Amino acid sequence: MLQRSVAMFWSSALLLALVHLAVANPLASKRWDDLEVKHAWVEVPRGWELHGPAPADYTFDMRIGLKQDRFDDLVAALYEVSDPSHEKYGQHLTKEEVAALVAPHPNSVDLLESWLAAHGLDPSACQRSRAGDWVIVRVSVAQAEKMLGTKYNVYRHGKSEDYVVRTMNYSLPSALHEHVAVVAPTTYFGTMKSMKATSFIQKNAPTIDTDADFAHLLKGPSSLATVPTSCNSAITPACLRALYNTTSYTPAATDKNSLGVAGYLNEFANRADLQTFFRRFRTDAVGTSFTTVEVNGGGDNQNEPGTEANLDIQYTEGISFPTPNIYYSTGGSPPFIPDDETPTNTNEPYLDWLNFILDQDQIPQTFSTSYGDDEQTVPLDYATSVCNLFAQLGALGSSIMFSSGDDGVGGGDCETNDGTNTVRFQPNFPASCPFVTTVGGTVRVNPEVAVSFSGGGFSNYFARPSYQSTAVSTFLTKLGRTNSGLFNTTGRAYPDVAAQSENFQVVIGGRVEPVAGTSASSPTFAGVVALLNDFRLSQGKPPLGFLNPLIYSTGVGGFNDITSGSNPGCGTNGFSAGAGWDPVTGLGTPDFGKLQALIG
Numbered sequence: 001m002l003q004r005s006v007a008m009f010w011s012s013a014l015l016l017a018l019v020h021l022a023v024a025n026p027l028a029s030k031r032w033d034d035l036e037v038k039h040a041w042v043e044v045p046r047g048w049e050l051h052g053p054a055p056a057d058y059t060f061d062m063r064i065g066l067k068q069d070r071f072d073d074l075v076a077a078l079y080e081v082s083d084p085s086h087e088k089y090g091q092h093l094t095k096e097e098v099a100a101l102v103a104p105h106p107n108s109v110d111l112l113e114s115w116l117a118a119h120g121l122d123p124s125a126c127q128r129s130r131a132g133d134w135v136i137v138r139v140s141v142a143q144a145e146k147m148l149g150t151k152y153n154v155y156r157h158g159k160s161e162d163y164v165v166r167t168m169n170y171s172l173p174s175a176l177h178e179h180v181a182v183v184a185p186t187t188y189f190g191t192m193k194s195m196k197a198t199s200f201i202q203k204n205a206p207t208i209d210t211d212a213d214f215a216h217l218l219k220g221p222s223s224l225a226t227v228p229t230s231c232n233s234a235i236t237p238a239c240l241r242a243l244y245n246t247t248s249y250t251p252a253a254t255d256k257n258s259l260g261v262a263g264y265l266n267e268f269a270n271r272a273d274l275q276t277f278f279r280r281f282r283t284d285a286v287g288t289s290f291t292t293v294e295v296n297g298g299g300d301n302q303n304e305p306g307t308e309a310n311l312d313i314q315y316t317e318g319i320s321f322p323t324p325n326i327y328y329s330t331g332g333s334p335p336f337i338p339d340d341e342t343p344t345n346t347n348e349p350y351l352d353w354l355n356f357i358l359d360q361d362q363i364p365q366t367f368s369t370s371y372g373d374d375e376q377t378v379p380l381d382y383a384t385s386v387c388n389l390f391a392q393l394g395a396l397g398s399s400i401m402f403s404s405g406d407d408g409v410g411g412g413d414c415e416t417n418d419g420t421n422t423v424r425f426q427p428n429f430p431a432s433c434p435f436v437t438t439v440g441g442t443v444r445v446n447p448e449v450a451v452s453f454s455g456g457g458f459s460n461y462f463a464r465p466s467y468q469s470t471a472v473s474t475f476l477t478k479l480g481r482t483n484s485g486l487f488n489t490t491g492r493a494y495p496d497v498a499a500q501s502e503n504f505q506v507v508i509g510g511r512v513e514p515v516a517g518t519s520a521s522s523p524t525f526a527g528v529v530a531l532l533n534d535f536r537l538s539q540g541k542p543p544l545g546f547l548n549p550l551i552y553s554t555g556v557g558g559f560n561d562i563t564s565g566s567n568p569g570c571g572t573n574g575f576s577a578g579a580g581w582d583p584v585t586g587l588g589t590p591d592f593g594k595l596q597a598l599i600g
């Protein structure tokens with residue numbers, strides 16, 4: 001009954017739109033003129049300032065994310081195939097199965113197309129994702145302003161001097177609200193440069209030139225007791241392999257297994273630096289390299305080694321060798337140059353990368369990404385759409401690691417941007433997405449302790465997923481009233497796990513530099529996961545896929561629980577690490593040998 005009247009409603013909507021095309025029927029235009037706000041900021045996002053109006057004839061790709069009609073079914077399927085106690089464990093979905101679950105309802109497509117047509121745009125000329133849930137249409141600023149009832153401006157980022165074309169708010173015809181998840185670029189201002197904050201060179205920290213001192217660790221089973229004390233002040237692959245118990249494992253599925261590192265605008269992984277790194281710290285790997293894949297004109301300038309890119313690739317390679325590694329250099333083509341009339345793409349890095357990777361025939365089983373923003377600076381509709389794309393990637397069988405952030409419970413003044421300027425802990429995104437595995441930071445060895453900058457906390461956007469409900473409620477009970485009112489007790493809590501995060505010896509431009517940040521933790525953890533995936537594949541088993549349901553249940557015994565240290569911020573002591581899960585180091589750091597036994 002309901003179905004039928006809905007269908008009638010839509011066909012009359014379509015009819016009205018067609019009539020509108022023919023004779024500009026005033027009723028039809030009224031329908032599309034009925035705009036309702038989709039997302040609005042109350043103030044220009046911090047760090048940005050208004051530069052001036054966007055040129056009316058500047059053109060860009062407008063990405064429209066349609067609501068995924070059966071998304072709840074996709075999430076249910078993701079949890080089934082990721083839960084080691086479920087009969088479907090490991091039976092990851094095919095691309096076709098995922099596409100069927102994320103496809104929009106045909107009515108949503110029809111309505112969107114009539115709206116585009118009413119604005120003189122040809123729906124058949126749009127680019128679309130495999131499932132049809134993303135529609136990309138090239139528009140001018142003037143056109144977009146009319147469609148979204150908004151004003152596009154050029155905004156300048158104070159520190160990085162990046163310019164972007166964005167809006168303070170945007171609207172959609174009310175009839176489209178229940179069909180459209182997000183339109184971009186609109187109110188998400190994040191740029192790669194501001195996201196790069198998660199890795200920094202440590203001035204005055206010691207560097208070492210070779211690993212010769214602990215070459216003996218590269219042979220035979222290791223135990224935590226044999227991790228040399230030099231690892232307290234300088235981290236190398238040998239330290240991490242000993243600490244996380246991978247030294248004695250020889251990868252056996254390198255023909256099938258691979259590890260992907262997602263890098264963004266102007267961060268180039270340098271091949272010569274990797275060889276220097278290998279000669280010093282991983283001599284058996286000398287002569288091997290990684291593959292670079294350029295996404296959306298990401299570039300591969302070998303004269304500009306990136307700190308983040310080199311850190312990431314040197315440590316994923318350093319741990320997972322000889323597993324093939326792929327570095328994804330994602331661009332947004334040149335950033336917007338004000339006063340230049342040349343059309344450019346506007347940077348929508350996560351969407352570019354995710355839509356690219358989801359369309360590949362071969363997808364790496366393990367990923368590491370070391371970028372993030374304060375969650376409140378990412379509009380909820382945008383964050384939800386990106387997070388849902390990670391769920392798709394997990395359902396296909398990939399394990400996705402993100403660094404947890406480098407500001408403890410929050411950097412700066414921690415004021416909310418809703419106009420009330422309330423002090424609250426500031427969670428990070430995508431770390432707060434429930435469909436990724438978030439990696440916090442530790443420091444020192446024998447024992448490892450939480451590093452004070454380890455990002456951790458509770459999402460204000462995403463509710464707590466059931467896989468972590470026991471672990472997190474146990475923590476909250478112990479926490480009592482501490483930090484009450486500063487964080488969201490029902491939110492998705494992170495990090496999930498941790499790994500070393502300071503004094504990483506990284507070769508940059510031929511020189512060894514010490515680098516710190518949870519940017520180091522994510523590739524380290526991903527290196528260990530790649531070896532676990534190698535083990536699974538070499539046993540003829542499917543890869544691990546989305547890790548969290550496993551690590552919070554049968555996998556718990558495979559972690560070294562980190563029980564001291566804290567992550568201060570926002571003028572507080574933050575949270576403290578303790579027995580069991582905590583929002584500083586999660587479940588702890590990995591013990592490959594133990595995890596291997598648990599997943600065998």
Ligand SMILES: *[C@@H]1O[C@H](CO)[C@@H](O)[C@H](O)[C@H]1NC(C)=O
Binds near residue numbers: 037040041151169
């Ligand atoms: C949208 O932003 C403009 C400034 O660009 C402002 O004048 C207007 O009031 C805002 N509308 C809403 C609904 O926030």
Ligand SMILES: *[C@@H]1O[C@H](CO)[C@@H](O)[C@H](O)[C@H]1NC(C)=O
Binds near residue numbers: 492
């Ligand atoms: C707390 O998180 C929930 C999701 O679990 C969300 O719906 C709610 O709006 C959040 N509260 C605040 C104050 O951000």
Ligand SMILES: *[C@@H]1O[C@H](CO)[C@@H](O)[C@H](O)[C@H]1NC(C)=O
Binds near residue numbers: 224
């Ligand atoms: C390391 O892995 C081995 C198996 O390879 C296991 O027996 C041992 O318990 C693990 N942990 C430590 C601390 O040695």
